[in-house]
Amino acid sequence: MAKVLVLKSSILGDYSQSNALVDHLLNQWEGKTDAIIERDLVSSPLPMLDGQVANALRGGDQLSEEQQSVLALSDQLIDEIKASDTIIMAAPMYNFMVPTQLKNWFDLIARAGVTFSYTETGPVGLLTDKKVIVVTTRGGIHKDAPSDTLTPYLRNMLGFVGMTDVNFIYGEALAMGDEMASQSLNSAKQALAEINA
Template identity: 75%
Template structure:
């Protein structure tokens, strides 16, 4: 592994199971990576997509201060993606989907002509040759069920910008008793170790 981008999105801070799994992974990777960029999107949120931000992302000469800041943030987030070989995303399930904070990040990095382009055959992602590991934690058990709308969404949006080498690591049943939760976390750590060996 060389350059790693880590995205955390849990609103639970020190109580977050997804953050804890990511921290466990990074500790075991110590000395094996060239550089790690870590973003906690809950502690340091990026701008939410609104009309001003959407117009800023299209470019233009007469941008307000707010728009210039949003465009600069988008450029920075995209550069972090471009220089990274591996992207690790902590995506806890909130109400059957990803946290708002993570959705805001996707809204700033999905930019026509920069991370994807439109062609006669449809959109083509421009981010290539990167590995993505998504750590998703849930209170219940949703893997493979209709209630898991998080995995299809992330698969689609990541593929949209060219990130199609994606592995999902599940921490499920975390609110279903200590025994199930503990086994699930142990299994998730084991899977992470295998993926990063």
């Protein structure tokens, strides 16, 4: 049975369609998982990358107490990935990109020598053998269009740290009328039903 890490990043709380779709999937998987780690990146926000955080992630002996805390948090986030077989990521599209809260998570887990390494032939991801399910919701229709900059960003970031088995589930047209939104959400639920734990 799978160990699952769930990441939620919607700022809409109880009105979040991405969170609702992820919860729908978890309900389908009830009894099929060994353990679920759920991290709401909005209710428990992570520090934003700045000079102090970047220096903390490099480690060393000269870190302030605050930087040591950031490094320990980064280690914890990475340990959560390593302990999981499957990562479920709720990634609504805000202004053609992932929410800031999810970007902060990537900034804290992308660490040279820890989650990726540089080689003569380029970077190699170290977080391998993970299955990733990305549930992305959008007000408009962007899938397979130039306006969908979120999907390639996530593929690149996940692949950079070694996670290449990525399945995207799209909930689109959510701001284009009730009928289109309902159809899209039903299609997303059907796609989720085909994913096994």
